[in-house]
Amino acid sequence: xxxxxxxxxxxxxxxxxxxxxxGGLVILHNPDAVPMCDGREMHPGxxxxxxxxxxxxxxxxxxxxxxxxxxxxxTSLTIDKFLVGIxxxxxxxxxxxxRVKASERGRx
Numbered sequence: 001x002x003x004x005x006x007x008x009x010x011x012x013x014x015x016x017x018x019x020x021x022x023g024g025l026v027i028l029h030n031p032d033a034v035p036m037c038d039g040r041e042m043h044p045g046x047x048x049x050x051x052x053x054x055x056x057x058x059x060x061x062x063x064x065x066x067x068x069x070x071x072x073x074x075t076s077l078t079i080d081k082f083l084v085g086i087x088x089x090x091x092x093x094x095x096x097x098x099r100v101k102a103s104e105r106g107r108x
Contacts, residue, residue, distance in 0.1 A: 006098070013094035019087030023080040033077045035069035042066045 034041050037048035046066045 005101070009094045009098050009101075013091050013098070016087045016089070016091030016094060020084050020091060021087075023083030023087060026080045027077065027084065030073070030077075033070065033073035035066055035073055042069060 030036075035048075036042065037046070042048060044066050047063055048065075048069070049063050
């Protein structure tokens with residue numbers, strides 16, 4: 001097997017493993033996609049306001065509703081699940097290809 005192919009497959013395996021691990025950790029951190037405000041769960045109808053030190057009033061960018069936050073978190077959760085799936089497929093594909101190529105070389 002050419003060295004460039006071996007290196008490429010190892011890099012793909014590493015990237016797939018990192019992607020799957022990252023997505024899995026995010027899913028484990030908040031599997032229900034519950035919006036948080038100041039470290040506490042938000043409830044329907046609630047609005048969270050972020051005020052920075054020295055700030056006199058909150059702008060519209062500093063406020064977010066439970067509904068907007070919940071929708072954003074559910075979208076993020078879907079993306080993380082996709083990331084786990086794709087990362088796992090890339091990792092397994094690269095590892096299996098490396099094994100098959102190594103066994104073919106051993107038979108020669």
